[in-house]
Amino acid sequence: MSKAQSIASIAEAHAAGQLDFGESYVQESLPKILALQGTDIVWHFIGHLQANKTRAVAEQFQWAHTVDRERIAARLNDQRPHFAPPLNVLIQVNQTGEAQKAGVAPSEVEPLARAIARLPRLALRGLMTIPPADADPARTAGLFEQLAAQRAELAAAGIAMDTLSMGMSDDFELAIEAGATCVRIGTAIFGGRN
Secondary structure (H helix, E strand, O other): OOOOOOHHHHHHHHHOOOOEEEEOOHHHHHHHHHHOOOOOOEEEEOOOOOHHHHHHHHHHOOEEEEEOOHHHHHHHHHHOOOOOOOEEEEEEEOOOOOOOOOOEOHHHHHHHHHHHHOOOOEEEEEEEOOOOOOOOHHHHHHHHHHHHHHHHHHHHOOOOOOEEEEEEOOOHHHHHHHOOOEEEOOHHHHOOOO
16 A cells, blocks of 8 residues: 555665555556556555546556446446556445445445456456444454455356455454455555655
């Protein structure tokens, strides 16, 4: 998680061996991507994905973690450059129905997954979630386990996925125990943001 971090901080982390960086704001990320062009950095978009930002994400990022509507997926597909490999996408799941968070309800994941799987410029890789900030560790662990179970159910239904993006600086250990393959850590690496 490199949002609100300087280009110099990202370059330092990259020099230390970090390859994957996540950004939440398109406008903030584009100068960073340009400045670090030519490196082997893999850019992940992890913020709320609005329709007017899909072109920049489709053109500049390798991953989009927050797909939550078929319309957004279709725009990413149509705007992905033909010379680029398919954009890796994750479906954001709003497991607890929090009004202030994006994401689809668990019951809506399979239809969206099937729609994304038909788009040739996208590679459906998995699921992403953000548990409630005030959740106790046991509840957070339970939500992570539910997401892992949902991915297994989708695999049994013929929708194979290899990625679970869950866990941040405060709860990444619980996420890893539940099967996370991608954790979004910022504060524990860079320190607090301004």
